Amino acid sequence: MARITMQSVADRAGVSKTAVSLAFNDPGRLAEGTVKRILALAGELGYVPDAAARALRTSRTSSLGLLLPQQLDVVLSNPYHTEFLMGVGNVCHQEGYTLLLVPPVRGSMLRAIPSASVDGFIVSGMDEDRGEIQTLRQREVPFVLVDSCGAAGAATVLSDDATGMEELVTHVLELGHRRITLVRLMAGEDENYQYWRSVDSARMRGAVAALGKFGMGVEDVDIAEAYCTRQSGIRVFGEIWDAEQRPTAIVAFSDIIALGILDSARERGVRVPEDVTVTGFDDIAEAGWSAPPLTTVRQPIATKGRLAAEYLVESLREHREHGVNRHQLPVTLEVRGSSGPPRKNGSAARNLKPHQRSLAGA
Amino acid sequence: MARITMQSVADRAGVSKTAVSLAFNDPGRLAEGTVKRILALAGELGYVPDAAARALRTSRTSSLGLLLPQQLDVVLSNPYHTEFLMGVGNVCHQEGYTLLLVPPVRGSMLRAIPSASVDGFIVSGMDEDRGEIQTLRQREVPFVLVDSCGAAGAATVLSDDATGMEELVTHVLELGHRRITLVRLMAGEDENYQYWRSVDSARMRGAVAALGKFGMGVEDVDIAEAYCTRQSGIRVFGEIWDAEQRPTAIVAFSDIIALGILDSARERGVRVPEDVTVTGFDDIAEAGWSAPPLTTVRQPIATKGRLAAEYLVESLREHREHGVNRHQLPVTLEVRGSSGPPRKNGSAARNLKPHQRSLAGA
DNA sequence: CTGAAAGCGCTTACAG
DNA sequence: CTGAAAGCGCTTACAG
Numbered sequence: 001m002a003r004i005t006m007q008s009v010a011d012r013a014g015v016s017k018t019a020v021s022l023a024f025n026d027p028g029r030l031a032e033g034t035v036k037r038i039l040a041l042a043g044e045l046g047y048v049p050d051a052a053a054r055a056l057r058t059s060r061t062s063s064l065g066l067l068l069p070q071q072l073d074v075v076l077s078n079p080y081h082t083e084f085l086m087g088v089g090n091v092c093h094q095e096g097y098t099l100l101l102v103p104p105v106r107g108s109m110l111r112a113i114p115s116a117s118v119d120g121f122i123v124s125g126m127d128e129d130r131g132e133i134q135t136l137r138q139r140e141v142p143f144v145l146v147d148s149c150g151a152a153g154a155a156t157v158l159s160d161d162a163t164g165m166e167e168l169v170t171h172v173l174e175l176g177h178r179r180i181t182l183v184r185l186m187a188g189e190d191e192n193y194q195y196w197r198s199v200d201s202a203r204m205r206g207a208v209a210a211l212g213k214f215g216m217g218v219e220d221v222d223i224a225e226a227y228c229t230r231q232s233g234i235r236v237f238g239e240i241w242d243a244e245q246r247p248t249a250i251v252a253f254s255d256i257i258a259l260g261i262l263d264s265a266r267e268r269g270v271r272v273p274e275d276v277t278v279t280g281f282d283d284i285a286e287a288g289w290s291a292p293p294l295t296t297v298r299q300p301i302a303t304k305g306r307l308a309a310e311y312l313v314e315s316l317r318e319h320r321e322h323g324v325n326r327h328q329l330p331v332t333l334e335v336r337g338s339s340g341p342p343r344k345n346g347s348a349a350r351n352l353k354p355h356q357r358s359l360a361g362a
Numbered sequence: 363m364a365r366i367t368m369q370s371v372a373d374r375a376g377v378s379k380t381a382v383s384l385a386f387n388d389p390g391r392l393a394e395g396t397v398k399r400i401l402a403l404a405g406e407l408g409y410v411p412d413a414a415a416r417a418l419r420t421s422r423t424s425s426l427g428l429l430l431p432q433q434l435d436v437v438l439s440n441p442y443h444t445e446f447l448m449g450v451g452n453v454c455h456q457e458g459y460t461l462l463l464v465p466p467v468r469g470s471m472l473r474a475i476p477s478a479s480v481d482g483f484i485v486s487g488m489d490e491d492r493g494e495i496q497t498l499r500q501r502e503v504p505f506v507l508v509d510s511c512g513a514a515g516a517a518t519v520l521s522d523d524a525t526g527m528e529e530l531v532t533h534v535l536e537l538g539h540r541r542i543t544l545v546r547l548m549a550g551e552d553e554n555y556q557y558w559r560s561v562d563s564a565r566m567r568g569a570v571a572a573l574g575k576f577g578m579g580v581e582d583v584d585i586a587e588a589y590c591t592r593q594s595g596i597r598v599f600g601e602i603w604d605a606e607q608r609p610t611a612i613v614a615f616s617d618i619i620a621l622g623i624l625d626s627a628r629e630r631g632v633r634v635p636e637d638v639t640v641t642g643f644d645d646i647a648e649a650g651w652s653a654p655p656l657t658t659v660r661q662p663i664a665t666k667g668r669l670a671a672e673y674l675v676e677s678l679r680e681h682r683e684h685g686v687n688r689h690q691l692p693v694t695l696e697v698r699g700s701s702g703p704p705r706k707n708g709s710a711a712r713n714l715k716p717h718q719r720s721l722a723g724a
Numbered sequence: 725c726t727g728a729a730a731g732c733g734c735t736t737a738c739a740g
Numbered sequence: 741c742t743g744a745a746a747g748c749g750c751t752t753a754c755a756g
Contacts (some may be wrong), residue, residue, distance in 0.1 A: 002750095005749060006750065007750095015726095016726070016727045016728075017727085018751085018752085019725095022726085025752095029726090031725060046496070048497060049749085050418070050749050052417035052423070052479045052748085052749080052750090053418050053732090053751090054733050054751080055416050055417075055750095056733095056750075057732050061479070063462065063478070072451025072455060073449070073451040073664075075451045076448045077448065082444050085434070086435040089433065089437075090433075090435045092465070093433040096467055099434065100425065100460055100462045100463075101451070101454075101461040101462075103451070103454070103460070105458055115427070116460055117414045117479055135408050135410060137364075138407070139366070140365075302435075368730095369733080369734095379734080379741080379743085380736085383735060384735085384742085392741070412732090414732085415733035415735090416746090417734095417748095418732090418749065419747085420734085420735070420748085449745070654754075
């Protein structure tokens with residue numbers, strides 16, 4: 001049985017293709033009876049307008065693309081993204097869009113990705129110098145950047161990462177910790193696959209600012225790196241704990257990494273927070289239940305998704321460039337069950353320096 | 363600046379559209395220099411072949427559709443689906459497909475949904491009599507059914523729900539419970555939005571089978587209903603607990619409902635399992651951490667996603683109908699911290715009936 | 725109220 | 741090794 005097209009419906013109904021098209025898209029312009037007859041026949045034949053043809057003709061697809069920095073199962077293993085997706089999905093539902101998930105395609109990233117058939121893209125965690133984004137711009141495909149500080153004329157949604165991390169590190173320093181390991185976000189193995197670079201540097205900036213207030217610098221802390229996965233958190237704790245100098249506090253740049261660190265600590269019989277304090281960033285749901293619960297920085301993840309999608313939909317509708325429009329969302333410090341450094345040779349309070357009072361407001 | 367098409371690249375390169383197309387799709391047929399020149403120019407201009415046009419011409423999109431029974435944020439609030447998505451995403455990555463998420467569109471479900479531009483569909487939790495599926499079949503769009511017992515000639519991936527529930531209810535009965543409330547899956551408000559009906563009835567069948575072995579029937583238990591959401595679990599516990607006759611065991615047909623029940627019980631100061639035993643189904647990750655951990659039936663959720671996607675991809679590749687091909691995955695009972703009914707007037711063991719030995723093998 | 729015709733941007737035999 | 745031409749299935753002025 002041949003593919004059933006608009007022409008076949010038209011033939012059977014004894015009308016033109018135009019009439020069939022109109023029956024679907026602008027029924028008011030047809031006699032009521034004609035519309036009914038066509039629609040009934042179409043239903044009977046199981047006819048549905050071909051999406052590709054319609055998209056080619058109208059250059060509208062009714063779907064939004066989400067450009068992801070890693071393959072889907074890796075991305076989804078971080079609850080951060082699930083929550084983000086929920087925000088995006090909420091808007092998609094309201095506005096009647098489907099959502100195309102576009103992870104990096106093996107090999108032909110630059111070519112394959114931006115060719116997806118969507119009305120616009122939400123770009124997650126990628127810096128603007130990536131080829132995909134430049135292609136998007138050249139093709140004039142509307143897009144909005146999330147978790148990336150877009151430079152020139154790109155709409156952007158991100159959290160105030162610097163302030164969040166500054167508050168958190170300040171908190172850790174106030175607790176008396178002076179041996180601190182920062183676990184930064186690893187940017188991806190491949191030079192073309194870099195992601196979360198700007199988030200990482202914003203958080204780093206915040207950490208350095210906090211250190212500065214205590215008369216410390218980046219040279220006074222240890223730096224480790226991990227991918228944004230639980231597994232990588234497990235690995236990095238091993239490295240940290242097997243090193244010569246153990247920290248009294250580990251400041252992970254992401255909750256999922258912190259949770260991996262917690263897993264590994266439990267496994268090795270290291271007590272948290274008695275032996276070492278661990279903090280995260282994001283405040284994913286599990287940060288509240290984990291044992292022990294995680295001190296972290298809360299960012300409104302679903303809101304981020306919602307905002308990005310709304311923004312994209314709006315610029316699709318208005319069909320105009322929004323220019324440099326940056327939404328920066330507020331964050332809050334969530335203090336949960338952290339403690340000062342283990343007390344050996346006198347109280348931790350001894351380590352506190354005088355300028356610790358000049359803190360950033362919460 | 364005008365949209366940049368294949369023609370503009372051809373003009374600039376001084377070749378025909380054919381050559382440009384070939385450079386992308388079959389470079390071997392062109393002189394090496396020509397290919398290089400074209401590709402370089404294309405890169406410079408930011409040219410990317412238009413996806414819609416290509417799809418129309420080749421009737422290939424390189425994306426898979428996932429037909430969802432509820433709006434995206436509702437779906438994703440159940441970790442079951444996240445895990446399922448990870449399985450699907452894994453295959454998408456391997457095979458180079460993007461994934462289009464297609465929740466029900468407001469209003470025009472039947473028309474809008476199956477028109478999405480994809481090579482095939484994974485259909486989650488919908489029964490075959492739904493209009494979308496009939497349309498898929500009529501249009502001869504390849505699809506595979508998940509969590510639904512497809513009747514005639516549809517590929518299907520599901521778990522052995524009946525056996526799982528039978529084992530679980532048997533376990534609950536063996537513990538001595540006789541006042542049991544089953545919380546079935548609510549099928550959706552709208553007549554056209556029914557979902558998880560066959561999963562629900564398979565689980566119900568299993569429960570009835572278990573009851574039968576103890577000389578009981580469906581009339582000997584209470585039946586409640588909840589949507590597959592945490593919120594709905596919270597609500598249903600309220601109803602159950604406020605009723606005249608309280609059960610000693612609540613058998614929820616899904617973990618997410620059971621977790622909601624646990625939330626509500628905690629809120630009301632009802633102790634689990636001392637005051638009431640609660641069980642789930644699925645074994646989502648949180649079932650292992652929850653307080654108390656949930657006795658449940660483990661089904662291989664990610665595997666289900668992987669299998670469904672592999673299956674679809676294969677039938678796309680081979681371009682043939684697979685006929686009635688049903689994968690039924692095994693399940694296992696996960697016993698975690700459940701207990702017998704509260705002991706009043708003598709030991710719970712008294713309630714056990716003699717035929718309790720004739721249990722289904724694990 | 726309805727239809728003939730052009731054209732969206734590609735791919736692909738086919739001819740040279 | 742390269743190009744002219746047809747056509748995928750729609751939508752949309754335009755004409756009647």
